Structure formats: C-alpha cells, structure tokens
Amino acid sequence: MKRLTIFVAVVAALAGIVTITLPAPGQADGEAVAPFVTEIPDGYRDWSWISSAHEAGSLNSLGAVLGNDVAIKAYREGKLPFPDGAIIAALHYHYVASDENNKVFGQAQSFVPGAPSNVQFMVKDSKKYAATGGWGFGHFQDGKHGDAVFMKSCFPCHEKAKGSDLVFTHYAP
C-alpha cells in the first residue's frame, strides 16, 4: 500500500511538471511569450539618436529616443510601417535645472537630465506581437520590467498614432 502511494505521488508530481512546462497554445518551441518586452535589448545605449522631448506636468521628464540600425534606416527613408527587427528606445530622466550651466549663462535657463526614471522600448515583430499592432512594448525601471497590468496601458495609447505606425516620435534632422 505504501509503495502504491509513493508511485501515485511520483506520477502526480511528474504530471504536474509536464503540465507546467507544456507551452501554451500559440507559443513557439515551448518558449513563454509575454505580450510585452521582458528583456532589455542589448547595446541600446550606443544606438543613434532619433529625437529628444520634454514632457512637463506630472511626468516632468527629459528624454532621448534612440533607434537600432533597422529603425534608423526606416526613419531616414520615411518607410512605414517599420519593418520587423526595428527597435526604438526611449530613455527618460527627471527634468532638472542645471545650476552649473546657469552660473555660466548668468541666468536661470538651462534644463538637463537628472536621475534616470525609466527606459521604454518598442520592438517590431509583426508575428510575435500581432495583438498589439506588431509592436512589443517594454518599460524598465531599475532594470525590472513593468507588470502585466501596467503593460496593458501602452498599446491603447500608442494606437492613437496609427498614422505613423503607433510611433509618436519624429526623426530630428
């Protein structure tokens, strides 16, 4: 009786493992697919500059938008939609006055990036992210990605920029 109990327990445990590791419908190669970007793209800090923006109000940020080679090429050629492989990074910092610069200018006029607040990404993969317009959205704070509930807020907002393939930022010449 004891042996049978152990056998049943082992079978149940194995079944559990199998259930856990089986890929969900639509997943490729058993890899878990989140509906958003969960890993920071390699080398993004070296990418070319697309533009910068200051958001006042509660965001109060100064940001730079960078693009990998695929994104930069598409921007410069004015090609829409962006091709698969394009990645756009938005680096956001607290918007702070530069006392150092103001001293040189002799007046309060200079605003620069303070501490980093977050880094956001848009990764174009029309198959993987078909449900969100072909773009995977990513939001990272201190290296950790936003949770599933927060990440659901990206697409509805970016969808308003349908005319530019969900991308708000224009290329600064």
Next chain:
Amino acid sequence: MKRLTIFVAVVAALAGIVTITLPAPGQADGEAVAPFVTEIPDGYRDWSWISSAHEAGSLNSLGAVLGNDVAIKAYREGKLPFPDGAIIAALHYHYVASDENNKVFGQAQSFVPGAPSNVQFMVKDSKKYAATGGWGFGHFQDGKHGDAVFMKSCFPCHEKAKGSDLVFTHYAP
C-alpha cells in the same frame, strides 16, 4: 629698360605667390589652419547620444549632444582631459510645443525639436588648437561655419568649465 621692368614685375609677382603660399609658422604641409573648426565632421549624426538639454530664454532651444567613439569612451571611463581625436557634437533645434502629442496626452505638456537652428562641434587636437585649450570649436548654420569674430566667443565661455576640460555636458547614464 622695358625688359628689366617686366623681369622685376615677374620676380615681384612670384615672390608674392611664394609669400602667399608659404605656410605660417606651426602649419603643417602648407595647409591653412583656422583657429576654429571649418568642416562638419563626417557621420556625426550616427554618433552615440551623450545627453540632451533645453535652454530657455533667448536661445529657446532643445538640443542633443552626441559623441564619436573616442569621446564616448572617455566619457564612460571618466577620463579627463579628453584625448586627441575626441569630437563632441551639439545639435540645436527650436524648442516647440507638440500639438500632436498634447492631443494624445489630453493636456499641453509635450515639447519637441522644431526646425534645426545650428550644429556645434568641439574637436580635440591639443597641438592644432593649443591656443584654445586643445579644443577646436565649430558652429554651423545651414552648413556654413560661423565667421572669425563670432568664433572668438566660444573659448572664453567654455573656459569657465575648466574642471571638466571645457566641456559643459555630462553623460546621461
């Protein structure tokens, strides 16, 4: 007498040419050396992003500061003074409100680069630009460099940033 006059005139003319084409002391290969940067460095628009800044007041600009590989390496390693070969580019644009973004946000908060106003460079060459702290300064508007009188204003201002090798911009992490 006529022949002698012509001979003297030819000699004088040749002497004049020689005087004009002889390099000034300190010039290499007879090339004219301006005390500032007269050519836009190749490929600067692809360089990595160092930081951005908004200057309010009469400048009313939104700018991005980019660096070539030598400059970026020095920034990341915190090495001062910058080594020869380092080039820093400052791309300035008119600071404008983005009606497009504000519509999405539902409030006036977004400021982006408008039309380009100028591009400025700092080129490190401790020998060529010894008289201006080892940096050659460049200012280009519509592809044309600033005149000699205007260019004299760069160094006295940048000299105030002696502690950071005449460079105002800090690297945004």
